Amino acid sequence: MLSDGLVTPPVASLEDAIARCQSLGMRLSRQRRYILTLLWEAKEHLSAREIYDRLNHQGCEIGHTSVYQNLDALSEQGIIECLERSDGCLYGHISESHSHVTCVDTNQIIDVQIALPKALIEAIEVETGVTITGYQVNFYGTKSETPSGCNP
Numbered sequence: 001m002l003s004d005g006l007v008t009p010p011v012a013s014l015e016d017a018i019a020r021c022q023s024l025g026m027r028l029s030r031q032r033r034y035i036l037t038l039l040w041e042a043k044e045h046l047s048a049r050e051i052y053d054r055l056n057h058q059g060c061e062i063g064h065t066s067v068y069q070n071l072d073a074l075s076e077q078g079i080i081e082c083l084e085r086s087d088g089c090l091y092g093h094i095s096e097s098h099s100h101v102t103c104v105d106t107n108q109i110i111d112v113q114i115a116l117p118k119a120l121i122e123a124i125e126v127e128t129g130v131t132i133t134g135y136q137v138n139f140y141g142t143k144s145e146t147p148s149g150c151n152p
Contacts, residue, residue: 010096011079014040017093020079032070034060039080045090045109083109099137106143 011017017036021028034055039046046054052067071091075082081092083100094111101110114137121132 008078011094012096017074017079020077021074024077026073026077029070031060031062031066032074034062035067035070035074036080039091039093043093045081045083045092047088047090051091097134097136099135099139101139101141104140104142112139 009016011020014036017040018028018033021032021036026032035051038051038054038058042054048064048067048071051071052062052064055062055067071080071082071089074080075091078095081095083090083092090109092109092111099112099114101112102108103110116135116137121135124130125132
């Protein structure tokens with residue numbers, strides 16, 4: 001949300017991510033651009049170590065500390081997603097509310113945009129006394145034979 005109560009538009013592209021950094025007064029260092037570009041090109045959830053390894057393999061000089069500091073800053077500002085898992089954080093390019101399907105065969109996390117039925121949201125609000133302003137649903141399953149299923 002913006003300070004005047006308006007909803008901040010979602011970060012829908014690499015250009016949006018860069019523009020959001022600029023509008024927040026964040027310095028767009030070479031390392032920060034490397035990370036944003038990698039996440040938008042990879043379109044998957046990566047650990048800080050995987051980001052570090054991929055960038056250095058591509059010839060982008062960046063240190064461990066720089067990767068961690070930039071990931072923290074970008075996720076704190078809602079520019080990228082940070083999924084906290086028992087084995088560490090994973091980072092993704094989608095920052096707006098969405099859900100995930102985790103393939104238990106491969107540990108692949110697939111982003112999905114789903115809308116729960118309004119009646120279900122209302123029932124949850126009545127049961128809990130809490131107004132729902134957003135949600136994230138995590139689904140778990142095994143590899144399917146369909147093309148959109150998780151890939152090994």
